[in-house]
Structures are given as C-alpha cells and as structure tokens.
Amino acid sequence: MTIVLNPVWINGVQKLKVVPQPPPRPARGLLPPAMDEATHTVRCLRQLRSKDKNIEKYIYLTQLKDADHRTFYKLCLDNMSEITPIIYTPTVGDACLQFSHIFRRPEGLYISIKDKGQIGKILRNWPRIDEGRIAVVTDGSRILGLGDLGLNGMPISIGKLSLYVAGAGIRPSSTIPICLDLGTNNEQFLADPLYLGLRQTRVPREEMTEFMEEFMHEMSTIFPNLLVQFEDFSTDAAFTYLDRFRQRYPLFNDDIQGTGAVVLSGFLNAARLASQAAGKELEDQRILFLGAGSAGVGVATQLTSFFKMQGMSEEEARKRIWLVDSQGLIYDERGPMAEHKKQFSRQDYSGPPMKNLTEIIEYVKPTALLGLSTIKGAFNQSVIETMSRLNARPIIFSLSNPVQLSECEFHEAVQWSAGRVIFASGSPFPEQTHDGRTLYPGQGNNMYVFPGLGLGAILSRASAVTDSMVEASSLGLADALTPEERAQDLIYPRIERIREISAQIACKVIRAAQRAGVDRTVELRELWDDQLLDWVKAKMWMP
Numbered sequence: 001m002t003i004v005l006n007p008v009w010i011n012g013v014q015k016l017k018v019v020p021q022p023p024p025r026p027a028r029g030l031l032p033p034a035m036d037e038a039t040h041t042v043r044c045l046r047q048l049r050s051k052d053k054n055i056e057k058y059i060y061l062t063q064l065k066d067a068d069h070r071t072f073y074k075l076c077l078d079n080m081s082e083i084t085p086i087i088y089t090p091t092v093g094d095a096c097l098q099f100s101h102i103f104r105r106p107e108g109l110y111i112s113i114k115d116k117g118q119i120g121k122i123l124r125n126w127p128r129i130d131e132g133r134i135a136v137v138t139d140g141s142r143i144l145g146l147g148d149l150g151l152n153g154m155p156i157s158i159g160k161l162s163l164y165v166a167g168a169g170i171r172p173s174s175t176i177p178i179c180l181d182l183g184t185n186n187e188q189f190l191a192d193p194l195y196l197g198l199r200q201t202r203v204p205r206e207e208m209t210e211f212m213e214e215f216m217h218e219m220s221t222i223f224p225n226l227l228v229q230f231e232d233f234s235t236d237a238a239f240t241y242l243d244r245f246r247q248r249y250p251l252f253n254d255d256i257q258g259t260g261a262v263v264l265s266g267f268l269n270a271a272r273l274a275s276q277a278a279g280k281e282l283e284d285q286r287i288l289f290l291g292a293g294s295a296g297v298g299v300a301t302q303l304t305s306f307f308k309m310q311g312m313s314e315e316e317a318r319k320r321i322w323l324v325d326s327q328g329l330i331y332d333e334r335g336p337m338a339e340h341k342k343q344f345s346r347q348d349y350s351g352p353p354m355k356n357l358t359e360i361i362e363y364v365k366p367t368a369l370l371g372l373s374t375i376k377g378a379f380n381q382s383v384i385e386t387m388s389r390l391n392a393r394p395i396i397f398s399l400s401n402p403v404q405l406s407e408c409e410f411h412e413a414v415q416w417s418a419g420r421v422i423f424a425s426g427s428p429f430p431e432q433t434h435d436g437r438t439l440y441p442g443q444g445n446n447m448y449v450f451p452g453l454g455l456g457a458i459l460s461r462a463s464a465v466t467d468s469m470v471e472a473s474s475l476g477l478a479d480a481l482t483p484e485e486r487a488q489d490l491i492y493p494r495i496e497r498i499r500e501i502s503a504q505i506a507c508k509v510i511r512a513a514q515r516a517g518v519d520r521t522v523e524l525r526e527l528w529d530d531q532l533l534d535w536v537k538a539k540m541w542m543p
C-alpha cells in the first residue's frame with residue numbers, strides 16, 4: 001500500500017500525518033474497457049438479488065468482501081437496510097450453524113486452548129499488528145439464542161466488525177475478528193467430520209481463566225492501541241470476564257453493556273409516547289423482563305438509569321423492575337440464585353412460585369414487557385392482550401435473536417394490541433398496515449450502539465470503557481431521532497443514517513471519556529462540539 005504524508009494542524013502545530021492511499025488501478029489491459037466502480041456496484045447488487053436463499057447471499061457477500069472489500073462496503077453503505085440482515089442478524093445465525101460446511105477461506109484469528117502458554121507467538125502471526133484498533137472476541141459459547149456453537153461462532157465476530165466498518169467508518173485493516181476455541185459441548189458438531197474446531201468438550205472454568213489472563217495480557221502488549229469487545233460468551237463467563245478485566249484493559253461486553261445502552265435509548269423514546277398516551281408521568285413506568293441472563297440483567301441494570309433520571313434513588317429504581325427466568329418470577333424466598341440476579345430479586349413477594357407469564361403480568365401490572373429469554377412465542381395472544389388491557393400503549397420489546405427465537409413477531413403484536421403497541425425487536429420485522437396507517441417496528445439491537453461506542457473509545461484512545469461512556473452512547477442514540485422519525489412514532493432512527501448517528505454517539509462517548517479522565521487523545525479536549533463532530537467525521541474511512 002502506498003503511504004502519503006499529509007501536513008495537518010493540531011493545536012496550532014503542524015504535524016505530518018500518514019495517509020494510506022488506495023491501491024493503484026490495475027495496468028491497462030487487466031480490466032475490461034467498460035469497467036467502472038459505479039456500474040460494478042450495480043452489477044454486484046443484481047448478482048446478490050439473483051440468489052434465492054439468504055445463506056447464499058451471505059456466501060456471495062463474504063466472497064465479495066474477500067475479493068474486493070471496497071465494492072463490498074460501498075454496497076453495504078448504499079443499501080444498509082437490505083444488506084444488514086444478511087451480513088448480520090438474523091442470517092449470521094444460520095452462517096454460524098453452517099460455518100464448517102460453507103467455509104471457503106479463513107478470515108480472522110483462531111486461538112485455541114492448545115495455544116495456552118504461547119498465545120503471544122500466535123497473535124504475532126497477525127499480518128497487520130501495527131494497525132490493530134478493534135477486536136471482537138467470542139468463545140462461541142452462547143451464539144445469539146442458538147447456544148454453544150464452539151468455533152462456528154466466528155461469523156459473529158466477523159459480522160460485528162463489518163458493521164464497525166460500514167456503520168462507523170473504522171478502517172477495515174484495523175479490525176481483528178477473533179474466535180477462541182476452548183472446546184464445545186455441542187454434540188452434533190463434535191460428531192460432524194467437517195467441524196473446524198477442536199474435537200473436545202469445553203475446558204473447566206479454572207483453565208479458561210488462566211487462558212483468558214494470558215490472552216488479555218498478550219493482546220494488550222502486542223496491540224497497544226486495541227479496544228476489545230467481548231461477544232456472545234455464556235452468561236457466567238460474560239459477567240466474570242467483564243468484571244475481571246474492565247479496570248485493566250479498554251474493553252466492553254456488547255451483550256451486557258451494548259444491549260443495555262440500546263434498550264435504554266429505545267425505552268426513553270417509547271416511555272415518552274406511552275406516558276403521553278396514558279396521561280401519566282415518566283416515573284410511573286414499571287418494567288417486566290422475561291429472561292435474566294447476561295442480556296436481561298445487563299439491560300435491567302442500565303434501565304435503572306431511566307428511573308434515576310426521574311429523580312429516584314438506585315434502590316427505588318430497582319423496585320420498578322421485575323425479572324422472570326425459566327423458574328418464574330425471581331424473588332428472595334424462592335431460594336438460592338445466581339449472583340447476577342440477586343440485585344433484582346424481589347423482597348416484596350413471598351407467595352408460591354409464580355410461573356405463568358399472564359398471571360405475573362396481572363400481579364406486576366407492568367407498562368413495559370421486555371423479552372431476552374430465547375423463547376419463541378412466549379409473548380402469546382393472552383400476554384399481549386393483557387398488556388393491552390392494562391395500558392393505553394403497551395411497550396413490548398421482543399429482543400431475542402435470531403428471528404426464529406423472537407418472543408413474538410411484529411404483526412402479532414400489532415394485531416393483538418389493536419395497533420396500539422410500541423414495539424422493538426432484536427431481529428428485523430417488516431412494517432405493518434393497521435386501520436390504514438403504516439406502523440414501523442423498531443430494531444432494538446446493539447448494532448445501533450457498538451459502532452459509535454467503539455469509534456469514540458478508539459478515537460479518544462480511552463484507557464478503559466466506563467459506565468458513563470456506555471450511558472453517553474445510549475443518550476446520544478436517543479437524541480439522534482429526527483423530527484420526521486419522531487412524527488412516525490419511531491423509537492430508533494432509520495438504519496440508513498447509521499454513519500451520522502455513529503459520529504454523534506462517538507462525540508458523546510469522547511466527552512464522557514474526557515470527564516472520566518480516561519481519554520489519551522487529550523488535544524480533543526480543546527475542540528468545540530461542532531469541531532469535534534467534524535473531526536470525527538473526517539476520521540471515518542470511506543470505501
């Protein structure tokens with residue numbers, strides 16, 4: 001790659017900045033005479049649309065990215081709402097299930113338990129060490145709601161990083177998709193002769209922790225400017241390694257923190273609509289969760305901020321939140337429970353275990369019902385009709401992924417609530433017409449947050465990702481709705497505007513990093529807000 005040194009002014013001082021240049025056009029004769037970029041993008045879009053199955057579209061796009069990443073990202077940017085569901089949720093779920101069968105060429109880094117003791121040596125094999133800025137790391141132990149997929153989880157890291165590039169303009173060469181192979185308990189994969197991972201069950205937790213310590217240490221030594229995003233670790237590992245490493249390295253857990261931020265943002269907008277319709281105050285909201293895993297508890301924790309913004313204490317805020325897991329309503333007298341659930345365990349209920357969701361709704365009288373349970377159809381007609389009887393505009397977020405695990409589909413929520421629902425889902429659903437009106441579902445997926453959160457953390461060279469930075473990303477997203485989007489009752493902006501939104505989120509994150517004193521690009525402190533926004537936008541890579 002050619003390098004050009006461009007003079008730039010920083011705080012009145014002229015410095016030379018390294019600007020990598022695109023590769024030169026192939027020599028005359030090596031391209032057909034009528035080949036031009038714009039028409040080629042149209043050609044690729046036609047080829048993509050000619051495929052019937054989404055998994056074939058996924059394979060086509062993977063190969064296009066490998067052969068010609070500029071055209072791939074141009075296609076993404078020009079067709080965000082069409083392409084995101086293919087390279088990301090929900091199709092990426094099928095890509096993971098079939099990864100060992102559809103695999104063409106390797107992409108990313110594979111580190112296995114067999115590499116313990118020499119992880120640094122393996123990391124040094126990465127061809128672009130100096131450029132590394134963001135790694136998405138999974139151990140494949142809880143891929144979407146699909147369970148333990150072992151090494152087949154790699155497409156999750158790849159898909160998230162494609163959205164970093166498309167959605168936030170992170171330079172492709174600075175992204176590192178990583179899959180840690182610590183074994184799998186997926187018997188079907190272990191028996192599959194094509195499975196690409198180690199043929200062994202998962203290692204005990206103690207051994208995993210030693211591995212993770214070595215991995216994080218070597219990562220920070222070899223890639224000193226790297227932000228790490230943990231993705232789709234099983235519940236206990238997700239909480240354990242976030243707590244263990246977040247003070248020592250710049251990292252965040254997308255399922256706990258990214259999801260918390262995206263749902264807080266959508267909830268802020270939804271609660272305004274619901275409270276207006278009911279003629280009530282924002283502080284009257286009561287939230288019931290189905291699912292108390294890493295995402296459920298992550299979101300519940302972040303939603304306490306909603307109540308604190310209304311002037312409540314932490315304790316009062318928690319009292320507005322009820323959690324249900326596979327055993328039913330979570331309350332102290334039920335008996336021993338996992339550590340992460342305790343903070344939301346109810347002390348004000350002491351009857352027999354309550355398992356039926358409609359009965360729990362009658363007891364709690366929630367204004368909002370949020371699903372992170374992986375249970376398809378859990379929000380059935382009786383559940384939604386009960387929510388609709390209790391609320392002028394019920395808030396229903398059916399957040400489990402992929403689409404076949406969603407607690408309910410948008411058309412069901414519209415029909416059973418007679419068009420009154422305020423709805424968001426993890427996976428995309430088509431819009432609906434009701435009584436001559438077009439209703440749009442929100443996509444409450446962390447994809448709205450992690451690109452901007454990551455961009456802000458990378459550009460400020462934050463030494464840690466603080467709670468205040470995560471919250472700033474959420475408020476940045478909530479504020480990003482345009483008047484037109486608000487007029488259509490949207491609670492999330494349209495995905496086509498993701499670059500603009502990511503830039504706004506990144507600015508809020510940078511300011512939060514500065515307030516927390518974890519920023520290391522200190523010259524950004526001198527910039528006014530509009531200068532900072534311009535600077536962030538100028539940093540974004542364009543295909």
Ligand SMILES: NC(=O)c1ccc[n+]([C@@H]2O[C@H](COP(=O)([O-])OP(=O)(O)OC[C@H]3O[C@@H](n4cnc5c(N)ncnc54)[C@H](O)[C@@H]3O)[C@@H](O)[C@H]2O)c1
Pocket residue numbers: 142143144145146234235254255259262290291292293294295296324325326327328372373374375399400401402405425426427444445446447
């Ligand atoms: N929309 C998003 O951005 C987003 C982000 C993260 C996770 N998710 C999705 O959320 C889901 C859960 O993820 P997680 O990491 O919390 O998983 P998890 O395995 O940690 O948690 C699942 C939870 O659901 C509960 N559950 C299981 N069966 C139940 C039942 N029959 N009734 C009630 N509760 C039941 C479990 O007890 C557990 O508390 C997944 O489908 C994941 O894809 C969505």
Ligand SMILES: O=C(O)C[C@H](O)C(=O)O
Pocket residue numbers: 089143144145232254255400401426445446447
């Ligand atoms: O990957 C997604 O689509 C969202 C989330 O991180 C999940 O695990 O479901």
Ligand SMILES: [Mg+2]
Pocket residue numbers: 144231232254255
């Ligand atoms: Mg995830």
